[in-house]
Amino acid sequence: MTTQGRSRSGYTAWRLIAEELRREIVDGKRASGAKLPTEGELAERFGVHRNTVRHAVAALAAEHLVVSRRGSGTFVAEHTVLVHRIGARTRFRDSLGRRDSNSARLLDSAIEPEPPAEIGERLALDGRPALRLETLQIVGGLPITRTTHWFVADRVPGLANHFRATESITLSLRAVGIDDYMRAATTVSARHATVAEAADLGLPRGSVVLVTRSLDVLADGTPLQVGISRFVADRVELDIGHADL
Amino acid sequence: MTTQGRSRSGYTAWRLIAEELRREIVDGKRASGAKLPTEGELAERFGVHRNTVRHAVAALAAEHLVVSRRGSGTFVAEHTVLVHRIGARTRFRDSLGRRDSNSARLLDSAIEPEPPAEIGERLALDGRPALRLETLQIVGGLPITRTTHWFVADRVPGLANHFRATESITLSLRAVGIDDYMRAATTVSARHATVAEAADLGLPRGSVVLVTRSLDVLADGTPLQVGISRFVADRVELDIGHADL
DNA sequence: AAAAGTTGTCCAATGATCTAGACAACTTAA
DNA sequence: TTAAGTTGTCTAGATCATTGGACAACTTTT
Numbered sequence: 295m296t297t298q299g300r301s302r303s304g305y306t307a308w309r310l311i312a313e314e315l316r317r318e319i320v321d322g323k324r325a326s327g328a329k330l331p332t333e334g335e336l337a338e339r340f341g342v343h344r345n346t347v348r349h350a351v352a353a354l355a356a357e358h359l360v361v362s363r364r365g366s367g368t369f370v371a372e373h374t375v376l377v378h379r380i381g382a383r384t385r386f387r388d389s390l391g392r393r394d395s396n397s398a399r400l401l402d403s404a405i406e407p408e409p410p411a412e413i414g415e416r417l418a419l420d421g422r423p424a425l426r427l428e429t430l431q432i433v434g435g436l437p438i439t440r441t442t443h444w445f446v447a448d449r450v451p452g453l454a455n456h457f458r459a460t461e462s463i464t465l466s467l468r469a470v471g472i473d474d475y476m477r478a479a480t481t482v483s484a485r486h487a488t489v490a491e492a493a494d495l496g497l498p499r500g501s502v503v504l505v506t507r508s509l510d511v512l513a514d515g516t517p518l519q520v521g522i523s524r525f526v527a528d529r530v531e532l533d534i535g536h537a538d539l
Numbered sequence: 540m541t542t543q544g545r546s547r548s549g550y551t552a553w554r555l556i557a558e559e560l561r562r563e564i565v566d567g568k569r570a571s572g573a574k575l576p577t578e579g580e581l582a583e584r585f586g587v588h589r590n591t592v593r594h595a596v597a598a599l600a601a602e603h604l605v606v607s608r609r610g611s612g613t614f615v616a617e618h619t620v621l622v623h624r625i626g627a628r629t630r631f632r633d634s635l636g637r638r639d640s641n642s643a644r645l646l647d648s649a650i651e652p653e654p655p656a657e658i659g660e661r662l663a664l665d666g667r668p669a670l671r672l673e674t675l676q677i678v679g680g681l682p683i684t685r686t687t688h689w690f691v692a693d694r695v696p697g698l699a700n701h702f703r704a705t706e707s708i709t710l711s712l713r714a715v716g717i718d719d720y721m722r723a724a725t726t727v728s729a730r731h732a733t734v735a736e737a738a739d740l741g742l743p744r745g746s747v748v749l750v751t752r753s754l755d756v757l758a759d760g761t762p763l764q765v766g767i768s769r770f771v772a773d774r775v776e777l778d779i780g781h782a783d784l
Numbered sequence: 785a786a787a788a789g790t791t792g793t794c795c796a797a798t799g800a801t802c803t804a805g806a807c808a809a810c811t812t813a814a
Numbered sequence: 815t816t817a818a819g820t821t822g823t824c825t826a827g828a829t830c831a832t833t834g835g836a837c838a839a840c841t842t843t844t
Contacts, residue, residue: 303744304557304598306801309549310744313731320730332820343803348821353549364821365810377726380779480779481622484729484749484772485565486558499548499555502747504729527729534625534725534779551831577790588833593791609791610840 308349309500311340315350319359319370320528330360330368353498376433378525380506381535382477398461401440401494402428403454405447413444416509417517423447427454429463430494437495438529444520463519475518478511482532491524502527553594554745556585560595564604564615565773575605575613598743602773603681621678623770625751626780627722643706646685646739647673648699650692658689661754662762668692672699674708675739682740683774689765708764720763723756727777736769747772 303310315336318324330336333351337344351368354360362368409417409424417424427443443463445453449470456466467475487495487503495503504525510518525532548555560581563569575581578596582589596613599605607613654662654669662669672688688708690698694715701711712720732740732748740748748769755764770777 304551304554305745306549306551308801312549313745314733317730317733334820343805345804346802349802351821362821363811365819366812367820482727482749482777482779483620483775484747485562486747488559488562500550500558500745502729502731504727504749530728532727534727553831579790588835590834591832594831596791607791608841610789611842612790 307340307342308346308353311336311342311347311350312353314340315354316357316359316528319354319373320375324370326370326372328370330370332367357498373529374434376438376530377533378530379533379535380477380480380508396431396433398432398457399430400427400454400458401430402426403457409444413520416520417444417446419446425450425453427457429457436529437526439523439525440491440494441521441523445518449518467518472512472518475510475512478509478515478517480506480508482506484527487524495524495526497526504530504532506532552585552587553591553598556581556587556592556595557598559585560599561602561604561773564599564618565620569615571615571617573615575615577612602743604773618774619679621683621775622778623775624778624780625722625725625753641676641678643677643702644675645672645699645703646675647671648702654689658765661765662689662691664691670695670698672702674702681774682771684768684770685736685739686766686768690763694763712763717757717763720755720757723754723760723762725751725753727751729772732769740769740771742771749775749777751777 315330324330330351331339333344333347336347336351340347351360351362355362355368358371359373360368361371404426405423406426407423409419409426413419413424425445425447427441427445429441429443430437431439431441450467450472451470453466453470456469457463460466460469467473483505484502485505487497487499487501489499491497491503492499492501495501504527506521506523506525508519508521508523510521512518560575569575575596576584578589578592581592581596585592596605596607600607600613603616604618605613606616649671650668651671652668654664654671658664658669670690670692672686672690674686674688675682676684676686695712695717696715698711698715701714702708705711705714712718728750729747730750732742732744732746734744736742736748737744737746740746749772751766751768751770753764753766753768754762755766757763
């Protein structure tokens, strides 16, 4: 890759190396438990000094993606890429949540009398206040996604409390009498995480997030929820369900 | 955001600033034609020297995202986020291609006797050779996506030549007698571009790409094509068609 | 016409990153 | 036990990013 240490890219050499190695790991080219080339070999491959490689490896170790053992080498840690299915019947816990250890935390919730114009339109608020929920989904001890949920406030009374108890949007909605809903639209984009997102998701700066914007509707087509989810790109892959229902 | 020039994040200060400004622009917070704050104001906001802000703005100007005019200010350039629809009937030109100026280039093509195991499986090759096409899709003069297409070689004779002439996979397939096919599966992920991808797409290093892996099948379910597309995340948004057909 | 505001260019000083090399601590294989 | 191979730690110097400031060139407002 870099060849020369120069690089006027705005990235330090060690970060470029760390990203290249991370890509090789999450793409599956280096399996869990596999031994990385020695620091000397990597230094030669990337055309930098061994100390610079060490800096890169230390960054990956801080993310628990690799483990270094003095005297023997550096090894790829246990890791899984979660697959999150998106379809007309998408429910968060159904796709990501069916695992051993997972939880969801409510970071914040508030009634917003004047939500952003885009939210007002998609929810057909017509001046009614909206309810905003900020949640963090954790799987296997690691934050996976940070979601902002928007509802029509008076249609889901006490939703925040139900969520704190059930840790599930689907169950909380059931508790307020909404049994069925469907995914009407989803858009996907990607970008660097903002500073706030990186903090919430426990990521180093400059990490990539997959952003989905979705609209859920009731059986009769009434808009129910707008969701904006930011997934940790290194740990999640979205699976688009084409032949759904 | 950064507050202090230090940042042991592996990112230079100017790059963090450039990314923050880019996000504000592509998220629509700064419309086309809008004037950016002056370099002095931005320097104060980010807590850096004006020269550092200038570096960040120069990077955005190199991407044609902003235009600076001496004496008057820096302005957001014309830009659009393309929306690429993904559904059971996804055709590339139908969603991105229906525009004024667009084209597709064939970067490379080759018969691969031994493609990667994953490709062999998904195409049900059973030892038959595969055809690999590398294409670059350009819209409005800017590269949008870089795709690797895999086919069963003997099912699509001369496909590369047809593509060179028609600039369309759909039309090229029609030319070899394949009139209808459907999208069977799509997965979406995101990451930093590799050095090669950045070069092909004309991007600065460290840019984000949206990666889709898709499988197209014939009406009877026979696998036809595996496609791996890398979209420029700053210029494209994927729209998941839930109620397709 | 003048003044104020803005971007463009340059230079010297400072601080952070990277290179370079040596050696210690530990593991594995001979 | 020994030797070879590997990661951990440290120091000094070189290179590059950033600061800080001054002034030029240009545009807009007064």
